[in-house]
Amino acid sequence: MNAQSTSDTSEAYIALGANLGDREQTLMSAIMMLDKQEDIKVTACSDLYETDPVGYTDQPAFINMAISVNTTLSPQELLDRMLEIENQLGRVRHIRWGPRTVDLDLLWYEGVEMNTETLILPHPRMQERAFVLVPLSDVVREKSDNISYFVQTAIESLDERDGIRRWKTCNWPDESALSGN
Ligand SMILES: Nc1ncnc2c1ncn2[C@@H]1O[C@H](COP(=O)(O)OP(=O)(O)OP(=O)(O)O)[C@@H](O)[C@H]1O
């Protein structure tokens, strides 16, 4: 059974990005692969945004999204599943901040702050990235917890919000809502 919202489940937020191959198809595959796991349920999905590359700029535009999940996994277990999915979808690491088939970042995990060699929470660079915060604001809008306040405050503090274009809507779990927008 998929992870439902009970006392042993936690809410987490994941950012997705892609700028190689069929970006939209790859991102939807990643979301479906997460949701198919017994201990992860995807609960909401942002719109899809086309975004100009940040950091290393000589690369194609990205599609960026964010999702919320309920999970019974620990933060590290959840990250490990995300990295497995990146590998299954053919991600190869070349240049830091360079082109990628798919990138999954764990942004925030309910009630957890941590800093290990393999996982930092909340994600250390999320506050400065419009390509993360704008999609994330779609999925935190209805939330009553402090993530919503955190995201809103961070968006207001951004120096730069250009280069982010709404591309398509995503009415998860109705995949057909993606086509023909
Ligand atoms: N919150 C986090 N989410 C995802 N990866 C993290 C996180 N904290 C630490 N990491 C570590 O970062 C490593 C490298 O991640 P990745 O290759 O996706 O970086 P990047 O996308 O190039 O850059 P950035 O981290 O700035 O987005 C991962 O293998 C993981 O162990």
Ligand SMILES: Nc1nc2c(c(=O)[nH]1)N=C(CO)CN2
């Ligand atoms: N627009 C955009 N730029 C980026 C992105 C991304 O997802 N979107 N990811 C990066 C590495 O994490 C570096 N630069």
